[in-house]
Amino acid sequence: xxxxxxxxxxxxDEIVSVWNDQIKMRVRIAGTGPALVYFHPAAGLYWDxxxxxxxxxxxxxAPEFPGATPGDPYAIYKVDEYSDLVLIYEEALRKLxxxxxxxxxxxxxGMIACDLAAVFPDLFSKLVCLAPSGMWRDDxxxxxxxxxxxxxxxxxxxxxxxPSIPAAQAMFSLPEDPEEIPAAVAQNVWTxxxxxxxxxxxxxxxxxxxxxxxxxxxxxxxGKNDRLMPVALAEEFNAGIGNCQVRLYDxxxxxxxxxxxxxxLADTRAFIA
Amino acid sequence: MKILSFQQLPYRHMPxxxxxxxxxxVTTPYFDLVDPKLMHQDHVHFLDEMLxxxxxxxxxxxxxxxxxxxxxxxxxxxxxxxxxxxxxxSEGLNTALACLGRALGKSKEPLRIAEEYSAIDQISxxxxxxxxxxxxxxxxxxxxxxPPIDTRPxxxxxxxxxxxxxxxxxxxAWNGRFNKHAQVNIWPRPVQxxxxxxxxxxxxxxxxxxxxxxxxxxxxxxxxxxxxxxRIFQRYWDMAExxxxxxxxxxxxxxxxxxxxxxxxxxHREYGPYVKAAFNTGLGSIPMSSLGIPGYMDINGxxxxxxxxxxxxxxxxxxxxxxxxxxxxxxxIVGSVDTVSQQLIELVKQxxxxxxxxxxxHGPMPTELTxxxxxxxxxxxxxxxxxxxxxxxxADENWEHKWWPTGLPK
Numbered sequence: 001x002x003x004x005x006x007x008x009x010x011x012x013d014e015i016v017s018v019w020n021d022q023i024k025m026r027v028r029i030a031g032t033g034p035a036l037v038y039f040h041p042a043a044g045l046y047w048d049x050x051x052x053x054x055x056x057x058x059x060x061x062a063p064e065f066p067g068a069t070p071g072d073p074y075a076i077y078k079v080d081e082y083s084d085l086v087l088i089y090e091e092a093l094r095k096l097x098x099x100x101x102x103x104x105x106x107x108x109x110g111m112i113a114c115d116l117a118a119v120f121p122d123l124f125s126k127l128v129c130l131a132p133s134g135m136w137r138d139d140x141x142x143x144x145x146x147x148x149x150x151x152x153x154x155x156x157x158x159x160x161x162x163p164s165i166p167a168a169q170a171m172f173s174l175p176e177d178p179e180e181i182p183a184a185v186a187q188n189v190w191t192x193x194x195x196x197x198x199x200x201x202x203x204x205x206x207x208x209x210x211x212x213x214x215x216x217x218x219x220x221x222x223g224k225n226d227r228l229m230p231v232a233l234a235e236e237f238n239a240g241i242g243n244c245q246v247r248l249y250d251x252x253x254x255x256x257x258x259x260x261x262x263x264x265l266a267d268t269r270a271f272i273a
Numbered sequence: 274m275k276i277l278s279f280q281q282l283p284y285r286h287m288p289x290x291x292x293x294x295x296x297x298x299v300t301t302p303y304f305d306l307v308d309p310k311l312m313h314q315d316h317v318h319f320l321d322e323m324l325x326x327x328x329x330x331x332x333x334x335x336x337x338x339x340x341x342x343x344x345x346x347x348x349x350x351x352x353x354x355x356x357x358x359x360x361x362x363s364e365g366l367n368t369a370l371a372c373l374g375r376a377l378g379k380s381k382e383p384l385r386i387a388e389e390y391s392a393i394d395q396i397s398x399x400x401x402x403x404x405x406x407x408x409x410x411x412x413x414x415x416x417x418x419x420p421p422i423d424t425r426p427x428x429x430x431x432x433x434x435x436x437x438x439x440x441x442x443x444x445x446a447w448n449g450r451f452n453k454h455a456q457v458n459i460w461p462r463p464v465q466x467x468x469x470x471x472x473x474x475x476x477x478x479x480x481x482x483x484x485x486x487x488x489x490x491x492x493x494x495x496x497x498x499x500x501x502x503x504r505i506f507q508r509y510w511d512m513a514e515x516x517x518x519x520x521x522x523x524x525x526x527x528x529x530x531x532x533x534x535x536x537x538x539x540x541h542r543e544y545g546p547y548v549k550a551a552f553n554t555g556l557g558s559i560p561m562s563s564l565g566i567p568g569y570m571d572i573n574g575x576x577x578x579x580x581x582x583x584x585x586x587x588x589x590x591x592x593x594x595x596x597x598x599x600x601x602x603x604x605x606i607v608g609s610v611d612t613v614s615q616q617l618i619e620l621v622k623q624x625x626x627x628x629x630x631x632x633x634x635h636g637p638m639p640t641e642l643t644x645x646x647x648x649x650x651x652x653x654x655x656x657x658x659x660x661x662x663x664x665x666x667x668a669d670e671n672w673e674h675k676w677w678p679t680g681l682p683k
Contacts, residue, residue, distance in 0.1 A: 073572045076422065080450065149299075149415055151562045186576035193422050193568025200420040200568075 008055070009047045010062070018091040022078040025092045026069045028062045031055030035101035036272070037093060037124075038062040039109025041255075042144075042195035044188070046171055050257035053265045058102065058272075063092050065108075067194030070187055076194040082205045085198060086115045090123065099123060102272050103216075106130040106257065107229065108195055111203055114237075117218075118210035126272050127218040130264070131229045131254050132237065133199065134207035140230035145201045147228055148192060161225040161253035168258065211240030218244045219271040221264055223252030245271070274621070274662040275677065276655055277333035277371055277630040278326030278647060279528055281345035282319045282353075285637040286311050287554050292592050297558035298342045299415050306343070315346075318640040320356060325644050326633065327361050329651035333369030333402065335630055337473075338376055339409070340416045344555030344636075351375070351389040358397035369678050370397055371630070373471060373492055374404020377435070378428035379413035383452065384459060387435045391463045399464035399680040404492065405432055406473040407480065410570075411563035421568030427451050432487075439463060469676040471526050471628075476505035476584040477574060478512065485516045485524075490628065490676045492526040496556055497586030498602025499529070499620060505584060506624040522627030522667050523674045529620065530605035530632040533649045537608045541596075543642060544635070548605045549596040551636025557591030564588075605635065610653040617654070618661040627667070627674070629658065 010028035018025055028045060036058035038051060045062050054060050066088065067076030079085050089112060093099070103124040105113030110132025117124050133142060147158050156163035156172055163169075175184050198205070218241045222234040231248060238246045247267050249260045257264040284307060288294075295301050323334045336353060339345040347353065354372050361368050370393060375386040394401040407428045413419045419427060430449045437445065437457070444458035471490040474480040475497075484491045491509055495502070510520060518524065532548060534540035570578070578584070587594060587602045599605055606616045621629060631650055634643045 145415060148421070148566050149411070149560070149563050151560065182576045182579035185579045186572050189565075189567045189570075189575045190572035191567075193566075193572075196566075196568040197420050197422050200414065201418045 007047060007049060008052050014096065016063075016092045016095050018095065019078060019084075019088050023066055023075050023088060024072065025066070025088070026064045026072075027092065027096065028064070029059065031057070031059050033058045035098050036060050037098055037101050037103050039089075039103065039105035039113045040065065041107035041109055042192055042199050044068045044191040048167065048171075048258055049261055050264060053261075054104070054268065057269070061096060061098060061101070063089065065191070065195060068191040073190055073194075076197060079197070082198045086112065086119055089116055090120055093123065100125050102126045102128070104128040104130070104268065105132060107133050107254065108199055108203060110134070111207060114207055114214060115205070115210065117216050118207070118213040121213055121215045124216045127214065127216045128268050128271060129218065129220045129237065130257055131222050131226055132220065133203040133229055134205065135233045135236045136202060136204040137230075137232060137236065140232035142202045142229050142233070143227060144199050144203060148196060148200065158227050159254040161223060161251055161259060165259065167261070168255075171258070208236060208240060211237065212242065214241045215243070219267065220244060220246045221249070221256055221267060222246065223249050223254060223256040223259065225252055226254045228254040274522070274626070274659065274667070275332045275369075275628045275674070276658060277335050277369065277628065278323070278331040278650070279335040279371075279373075279630045279632045280319060280323060280634045281337060281339075281555075281632075282315065282347050283344045283551070283555055283636055284312060284346060285315050285639070287343070287550070287637065292553040292558050295558065296560055297344045297555055298339075298411050298563060301343045318643075320353060320360075322634060322640060322643045322647065323353070323357055324360050326647045326651070327357070327366045327368040328364070329647055330655070331368065331651060333371050335371030335373050335402075337373050337404075338406075340379075340412050342412075344558070351393060354393050355389075355396060358393050358400070361400075362397055367680070368400065369402055370400050371402040371471065372404050373402075373473060374406055376406045376408030376412060377431040378424035379408035379417045379419060380427075380431055381417070381451075383431035383435050384438055384454070384457065387438045388459050388461075390468065391439065391459065391461045394463035394465055394468060395461050400678045401463065401465070401468055402471055402676075402678060403468045404471050404473065405435075409564060410566045411559065414566045414569060415563060421566045423451075424569055439468070464681055465679050469678060471676065476502065476508065477570075478508065479571065479574070481509055481512050482516065485513055485518050488518070490524055490526050492528070494528045496530065496552075496604055497584075497588045498604040500601070500603045501586035502584055503623065510625060520625065521672045521675075522625045523672060523676055525624065525626050526628035526630055527620065527624060527626040528630040528632055529617065530635065531613055531617070531650065532605060532607045532635065532646055533610055533613045533654060535609065537612055540608045540612075544607055544638070544646075545596050547638035547642070548599060548607060548635045549594075551638070552591050552594055552599050552604060555636055556588070557594065561589060610649065610657075614654050614657040617658060621658070621662070622665055627672070
């Protein structure tokens with residue numbers, strides 16, 4: 001099974017100046033091959049084995065959400081509206097010359113990727129969404145506010161079907177040096193806080209009405225035991241996007257690329273090959 | 274010095290196992306827990322007791338605002354304060370009315386708050402103290418749906434809008450991030466040309482700096498145990514000096530829970546169970562995580578709290594705290610007239626408190642006992658406090674109380 005020791009991680013960073021030079025967006029990069037853009041979830045960019053796996057065949061570009069980059073917490077204050085956020089990402093990708101790239105987005109990142117694909121239909125060649133947010137159903141409401149207001153020890157159970165797996169344990173581990181813990185905790189909390197600007201009280205910015213504009217072939221992956229974004233929401237993406245496939249995983253929670261690494265990698269590779 | 278009586282409005286009939294079964298905010302099941310007749314009774318008793326305090330001679334009476342909470346059922350305290358404004362006015366009582374207050378990081382209708390405050394000031398003939406808290410995280414974020422990271426920016430914009438709306442002579446346009454109005458021209462305006470503003474703070478240096486820079490009163494609620502959190506006042510007075518403000522003790526309002534009886538033993542016996550239940554089932558039953566939802570507190574604030582949570586005093590153990598722990602931390606001062614007076618005088622002296630707010634009702638405490646507490650405080654404790662204040666020499670220093678209601682124009 002996975003653990004942090006075996007993760008290769010990003011190989012280099014690029015800083016892209018966007019939004020009239022008000023935001024320096026850090027983009028973490030690894031691998032060689034065709035371009036693939038990864039949009040991280042609300043908790044920030046956690047480079048896992050799924051990204052390592054994709055980097056074997058693709059050049060993975062992972063832009064960081066404004067405010068989520070260590071040392072640059074107040075970039076979030078330059079983003080007023082969700083529509084501005086979409087434009088900021090588009091500008092970063094354009095400046096990196098990534099038009100036509102494959103897009104992969106997890107949770108909040110899936111919502112952002114969908115909106116980019118809806119607003120700029122030629123931006124991505126293919127789209128892979130891992131339990132994307134952005135949708136609401138009264139009978140299947142996302143539990144974002146409940147997650148944000150949870151005691152820290154309850155969060156693993158929210159996002160994993162089985163929080164005891166080593167990959168989950170590694171993801172929630174704190175620095176060994178007690179001196180480093182306050183800053184690490186503060187960064188984790190702040191990253192969620194920045195994402196909360198557009199995720200609170202739940203992430204719903206009218207994406208349903210824009211899904212029909214997505215022309216890129218789309219794959220949606222979802223864990224059947226997702227407590228954060230109920231799996232029923234997968235149907236909404238399937239119904240709204242013209243060219244969409246859905247794969248559902250048994251015994252799997254929200255962070256499906258860690259709980260079902262082999263399946264998620266295989267399905268993603270087969271789709272984008 | 275000024276001495277105020279203060280109450281929240283808890284439902285007073287919670288089951289004994291409340292703290293182990295429920296939270297006191299957001300999710301507390303109303304219909305499972307509430308008898309409508311008793312809820313009605315609690316609302317009336319609250320008003321009776323507040324009026325009793327005004328009749329007993331307290332300089333002011335005060336409340337707070339909390340939505341979707343069982344420990345303080347005052348989603349809009351201006352409703353109760355309006356009733357008390359009229360009642361005190363009709364009896365000729367010159368009691369200050371402290372709304373402590375309306376939470377501006379939460380409010381989506383700040384102009385309505387300006388209008389309501391103005392109305393209370395009109396009914397009371399200029400006796401309102403206007404409280405402008407930022408809002409607790411659960412209230413702004415969970416209850417009201419404000420993204421946590423927008424709480425402070427919303428507060429900052431709302432307080433500027435209210436200030437302008439209260440004073441501006443001509444109609445004006447407001448194009449803010451959270452409020453857009455083509456014309457602002459509220460009716461009525463307050464009786465007082467400049468209503469005193471008291472702003473609650475728990476010790477966050479950024480909040481203290483804002484209060485000092487706006488030249489307002491810092492209002493501290495000592496529920497977390499002043500024995501554990503006393504360092505906050507040193508920080509406040511040091512910051513006042515750094516920011517060019519004087520050491521006028523009226524810059525500080527301090528809320529303290531108290532329960533007084535004829536003897537220490539009687540006080541512990543009479544009030545003890547209510548005081549314990551109040552802390553366990555009220556503040557103690559707020560999940561810690563609901564006080565700081567990610568984004569509510571600045572990244573540096575989170576790092577500071579992670580390193581040293583001292584400003585939160587006994588809060589982390591409050592849900593299960595014993596009565597002894599509550600009393601030892603001075604979260605509530607319980608005892609005879611001598612004991613209570615002595616401990617209050619020490620607090621006033623140590624922290625340079627010009628406005629002492631006494632919280633007189635605790636959790637399930639019934640109305641007769643609450644009125645007894647109020648009466649004893651007014652008759653026996655207040656005179657001693659006022660005497661001690663004179664002996665401290667603040668009166669000789671001639672500090673002007675710039676933050677007290679001015680009443681009707683002379």
